[in-house]
Each structure stands twice: as structure tokens, then as C-alpha cells.
Amino acid sequence: MPAQNIDGVLLSQQLRGEIAERAAKLTAAGKQPGLAVILVGEDPASHVYVRNKVKACGDVGFHSVLEKYEADLSEADLLARIDALNKDPAIHGILVQMPLPKHIDPSKVIEAIATSKDVDGYSVLSAGELVANLPGFRPCTPYGCMKLIETTGIDLRGKHAVVIGRSNTVGKPMALLLLQANATVTICHSATPDLGLYTRQADVVVAAVGRRNTLTADMVKPGAVVIDVGMNRDDAGKLCGDVDYAGVREVASHITPVPGGVGPMTITMLLMNTLESAERVHSSKQIVPGQASGMDPKPGVA
Numbered sequence: 001m002p003a004q005n006i007d008g009v010l011l012s013q014q015l016r017g018e019i020a021e022r023a024a025k026l027t028a029a030g031k032q033p034g035l036a037v038i039l040v041g042e043d044p045a046s047h048v049y050v051r052n053k054v055k056a057c058g059d060v061g062f063h064s065v066l067e068k069y070e071a072d073l074s075e076a077d078l079l080a081r082i083d084a085l086n087k088d089p090a091i092h093g094i095l096v097q098m099p100l101p102k103h104i105d106p107s108k109v110i111e112a113i114a115t116s117k118d119v120d121g122y123s124v125l126s127a128g129e130l131v132a133n134l135p136g137f138r139p140c141t142p143y144g145c146m147k148l149i150e151t152t153g154i155d156l157r158g159k160h161a162v163v164i165g166r167s168n169t170v171g172k173p174m175a176l177l178l179l180q181a182n183a184t185v186t187i188c189h190s191a192t193p194d195l196g197l198y199t200r201q202a203d204v205v206v207a208a209v210g211r212r213n214t215l216t217a218d219m220v221k222p223g224a225v226v227i228d229v230g231m232n233r234d235d236a237g238k239l240c241g242d243v244d245y246a247g248v249r250e251v252a253s254h255i256t257p258v259p260g261g262v263g264p265m266t267i268t269m270l271l272m273n274t275l276e277s278a279e280r281v282h283s284s285k286q287i288v289p290g291q292a293s294g295m296d297p298k299p300g301v302a
């Protein structure tokens with residue numbers, strides 16, 4: 001029996017419905033959620049993504065502002081814009097679309113965003129909150145992957161999850177989220193000599209490599225859950241993931257398609273983070289030493 005398709009468009013629709021309801025309550029109370037999206041330069045793909053994000057905001061009743069700048073915008077001017085948005089009470093989330101032009105240091109820009117508005121979850125402080133199990137904004141793509149995995153009903157406790165890829169935006173946070181859900185986690189990457197050796201033992205595989213056909217049917221344990229974060233083009237120029245969907249579908253129990261899997265969920269979790277920022281769900285922004293709410297329940301237990 002072929003794998004069940006995990007439909008990221010459908011799950012996004014459901015979650016965006018809930019987000020819209022919660023947003024309407026805030027708006028009625030005079031606190032409409034607001035997202036600012038900044039785009040620098042001419043990258044055509046970035047223009048498409050940014051347009052989708054702004055449209056998604058409108059669909060759930062958020063206020064949004066899109067600021068587009070020429071590729072020669074100075075780093076200082078960009079930092080000044082972020083500073084103004086940090087202080088703007090109508091804005092609860094700030095997203096600076098990556099990649100930035102080469103003369104701008106992405107790390108400087110990300111760290112300039114107030115942690116309370118870092119809805120991408122890209123800053124060092126947000127990353128630290130994830131590592132420490134503290135409340136905070138989780139990076140949208142791995143956060144969305146966790147929601148997709150949840151729909152399969154799999155209990156991750158005691159399961160082996162293999163993440164392929166170690167980027168700061170996907171692979172590393174993905175591994176931490178799976179770990180937090182009590183999976184045993186293996187991280188594989190470009191220097192892993194025999195990928196199949198690991199993936200064949202996996203109950204869950206998350207592929208986030210950026211190379212098509214990285215995961216093929218012979219590398220997958222029967223019944224595994226397969227999440228495809230890849231965004232590549234095939235020879236015909238069609239969007240495809242890192243997974244050989246047609247082959248792996250015959251072996252896995254559940255699999256996400258590309259497009260229509262992880263991509264839409266990335267935008268949905270951006271909306272969720274922005275909503276929770278407006279609701280001030282994560283109010284832990286001053287970290288008080290010794291009061292970390294995410295302390296391990298039983299200190300000393302590995």
C-alpha cells in the first residue's frame with residue numbers, strides 16, 4: 001500500500017482558520033497582529049515568496065507592511081529601518097527576507113531585530129531559547145515539520161529520527177525539536193559517508209539538503225514517516241524536493257509532497273509566531289538566571 005500523503009495545504013488551511021479567529025479577537029480589542037516584511041534587491045524567487053507571505057497575512061486578517069529596497073541599500077539604512085520597526089507598536093513581527101545582498105552582513109541584521117519580534121526565530125537569542133527549552137519563537141520551517149509529523153499520530157518517544165542537513169535555519173533546530181519530543185536523533189550531512197546506513201534505521205526522516213533524489217526507496221525503512229524540506233528544480237524545471245517521491249511513496253507510511261508539503265507550513269508558522277507575538281504568549285523575554293522554566297524535569301537524568 002502506498003504511503004499516505006501528508007497535505008501541507010490542508011493542514012495550513014485548518015491552522016490559518018484558527019489563526020484568523022484568534023486574530024479577530026485581538027483586532028476587536030484594538031491589537032490587530034502586524035507583520036513587517038523587508039526585501040532588499042531583485043531576486044525573483046524572493047519577490048514571489050514575499051508576496052505570498054503578505055497575501056497570507058491579509059487572508060488571516062493581519063496588518064502587514066512590505067518594504068522593498070534597491071540592492072544598493074546601505075547596511076546602516078537597513079539597520080535604521082529595523083530600529084524604527086522595533087519601536088512601532090503596530091508591528092509584532094519583523095522578517096527580513098534572505099538572502100541579502102553581499103555588502104550587508106545578515107547576522108548583524110538578524111541580531112538587530114528585537115527578540116520579541118523575531119518571528120523567523122533566526123536570532124542567537126531565539127536559538128538559545130530553543131536549546132534551553134525556554135519559550136520563544138521557533139524557526140518556522142522545522143516548527144511546521146513538527147506539525148506535519150503530528151498529523152500522522154506517531155508518538156516520537158523512543159523513535160529514531162534522522163535529520164539530513166545541519167543548517168541553522170532547518171537542520172539544527174529540527175533536530176532539537178525532535179529531541180524535545182523525546183525522539184532519539186541522528187544528524188547526517190554532506191560529510192556523512194553512508195547516508196543509507198542511518199536512514200534505513202529511521203522511523204522518521206527529515207530531508208533538508210537542497211539536492212534532489214538524496215533519499216531513495218532503498219534508503220527508507222518500511223513504514224517510516226518522510227518529511228521533504230527540499231526545494232529544487234528537476235530537468236524540466238519543475239519544483240521538486242530532496243526525496244524521490246514516487247519511489248519512497250511505495251515504502252513509507254506517510255510522506256510530504258513538494259510542492260504542497262513543508263512550504264505552505266513555513267508561512268503558516270510565521271503567521272502563528274506573529275499571532276503569538278501580538279498575544280504576547282512568549283513573555284519570557286527577560287531571562288532571569290535560575291528561573292528558566294525549561295529546566296529539565298529531573299536534573300541529572302540524561
Ligand SMILES: Nc1nc(=O)c2c([nH]1)NC[C@@H]1CN(c3ccc(C(=O)N[C@@H](CCC(=O)O)C(=O)O)cc3)C=[N+]21
Nearest residue numbers: 049095096097098099120259260261262263264266267
Ligand atoms: N527571513 C526569511 N525567512 C524565511 O522563511 C525564508 C527566507 N528568509 N528566505 C527564503 C526561504 C524560503 N521560504 C519559503 C517559504 C514558503 C515556500 C512555499 O510556500 N512553497 C510552496 C511552493 C511555492 C512555489 O510554487 O514556488 C510549496 O512548497 O508548496 C517556499 C519557500 C521561506 N524562506
